[in-house]
Amino acid sequence: TTIGNDIDKAIRLLTQGGLVALPTETVYGLAGNALNGSSVAKIFSVKQRPSFDPLIIHVPNYAALPQWVISIPGKAEKLAEQFWPGPLTLLLPRKPIIPDLVTSGLDTVGVRCPNHPLAHKLLNSIPFPLAAPSANPFGYISPTTPQHVHDQLGGKIPYILDGGECNVGIESTIVGFDEDRVIVYRLGGLSVEKLQSVIGNVEIRLNTSSNPVAPGQLKSHYAPRKKLLVGNLDDLIAAHRSNVAVLSFKDKRESIPSNLQRVLSASGSLQEAAQNLFGMLRELDQTEATIILAEPVPEIDLGRAINDRLKRAAAQ
Numbered sequence: 001t002t003i004g005n006d007i008d009k010a011i012r013l014l015t016q017g018g019l020v021a022l023p024t025e026t027v028y029g030l031a032g033n034a035l036n037g038s039s040v041a042k043i044f045s046v047k048q049r050p051s052f053d054p055l056i057i058h059v060p061n062y063a064a065l066p067q068w069v070i071s072i073p074g075k076a077e078k079l080a081e082q083f084w085p086g087p088l089t090l091l092l093p094r095k096p097i098i099p100d101l102v103t104s105g106l107d108t109v110g111v112r113c114p115n116h117p118l119a120h121k122l123l124n125s126i127p128f129p130l131a132a133p134s135a136n137p138f139g140y141i142s143p144t145t146p147q148h149v150h151d152q153l154g155g156k157i158p159y160i161l162d163g164g165e166c167n168v169g170i171e172s173t174i175v176g177f178d179e180d181r182v183i184v185y186r187l188g189g190l191s192v193e194k195l196q197s198v199i200g201n202v203e204i205r206l207n208t209s210s211n212p213v214a215p216g217q218l219k220s221h222y223a224p225r226k227k228l229l230v231g232n233l234d235d236l237i238a239a240h241r242s243n244v245a246v247l248s249f250k251d252k253r254e255s256i257p258s259n260l261q262r263v264l265s266a267s268g269s270l271q272e273a274a275q276n277l278f279g280m281l282r283e284l285d286q287t288e289a290t291i292i293l294a295e296p297v298p299e300i301d302l303g304r305a306i307n308d309r310l311k312r313a314a315a316q
């Protein structure tokens with residue numbers, strides 16, 4: 001597996017049916033030609049992802065949409081107009097050209113236009129959309145740097161396109177449409193507040209079970225190998241005196257050695273906290289600690305998505 005910024009090489013590999021790790025503003029994706037069943041099958045096998053968990057496809061712009069979906073509700077158009085390219089995935093009725101394997105047999109397909117210059121250039125140079133889940137083994141923390149991808153998928157894919165560190169740091173917000181209602185199925189890099197500023201009230205319907213029919217929001221996900229506990233940090237530290245690593249929102253804990261703790265954002269920025277979340281969880285997962293202790297962040301804006309990830313990462 002090599003890491004580099006050779007777009008032509010990425011295009012060649014993808015065109016031949018191979019997989020390439022794709023930089024986006026949210027997390028790195030494990031990309032393949034969405035119209036090629038064998039490429040899509042490779043994605044599931046490299047990720048060890050169960051086939052009931054559908055993939056999203058990536059497009060270069062809004063104008064590409066009608067090739068892959070049957071219809072676009074007015075509110076979806078409005079959201080794309082406002083937030084694409086960006087961390088927003090729209091669930092729309094798929095055309096039959098999108099293989100069953102991509103959508104796990106559902107009649108909707110998740111579509112996203114990523115806001116990243118390399119991804120944009122790549123998507124504009126190929127005639128097919130890219131199916132890309134996050135480039136991590138199923139259930140583990142999502143990757144936000146090329147090195148994260150290499151650490152886990154090294155040897156399993158030929159090429160990692162290096163687009164630097166992801167600046168949003170958590171996955172896209174997933175939105176579906178039911179008649180005139182807008183439903184948020186996954187909290188993510190576009191806040192509910194921003195969504196509502198454009199289309200008014202939305203319903204939040206996050207999955208807590210492994211119900212394959214609804215969006216694949218498995219209860220345990222984004223998880224480090226070590227045990228993770230989320231709660232009042234000082235209480236947790238008092239209750240678990242030894243072998244702990246600590247992930248705090250903005251305040252350092254003096255009782256914990258600095259190599260065993262990370263602060264998501266010293267200035268209290270939720271945007272910075274989101275960007276740091278997965279990388280810091282990975283770092284703490286590699287320490288000699290046996291348990292990671294973390295605290296929730298304020299439950300507003302991107303904080304809702306951060307808390308959602310922490311909760312799932314802590315679920316056993």
Ligand code: TXA
Pocket residue numbers: 024026027028029030053054055056087089091103106108109110112114132133134135170171172174185214215216217
């Ligand atoms: O930010 C992102 O969305 C990243 C980057 C690479 O674009 N991708 C990503 O993909 O997070 P993935 O596969 O890790 O998460 C996509 C989620 C899954 O939980 C899947 O179950 C859900 O989207 N999903 C995909 N298609 C769906 C559909 N038709 N209906 C409901 N849920 C769907």
Ligand code: MG
Pocket residue numbers: 133134142
């Ligand atoms: Mg994922």
